[in-house]
Amino acid sequence: MENVGAITFTTEIRQNKDIIQTYAEDNLLLMNIISGKYFEFDCMSAEIWEGISNETTVSDLITELTARYEENASHLQDDVLEFLGFLAENGLIETNTPAGQ
Incomplete structure (x- = not known):
């Protein structure tokens, strides 16, 4: 996987392995160790x-979030x-966006 153009519904995504994460109170803190x-x-x-x-x-991510929050799918998609x-x-x-997508 690599960072490529526009993100679409068929784009495959995952966390970058070069990220350090921790929680502070209710917030997630991330640090990109490369940048x-x-x-x-x-x-x-x-x-x-x-x-x-x-x-x-x-x-799949949007489907999961929509089901969890019963939120308007189009509003959630945009966000x-x-x-x-x-x-x-x-x-x-x-x-990674599959070829032809």
Whole structure:
């Protein structure tokens, strides 16, 4: 897996192995050991992070979150795609979009 263009519903995603993580109170703290950048995320962002601890597709992640929170799927999709884009831009996840997708 590598970081590639746009993230779509068929994109396979997982946490970058070069990330150190810990919790401080209710927040997830991540540090990219390659770039030296660190990040602090709230509870929902931490759930997304945990949801990609093993390789999954964006579609499967959104399905799981929608079922868990009974939230409007289109609203949740937009938020998750935006957050995953942020994670990819900062080297926190690895992505792979199958050819022709």
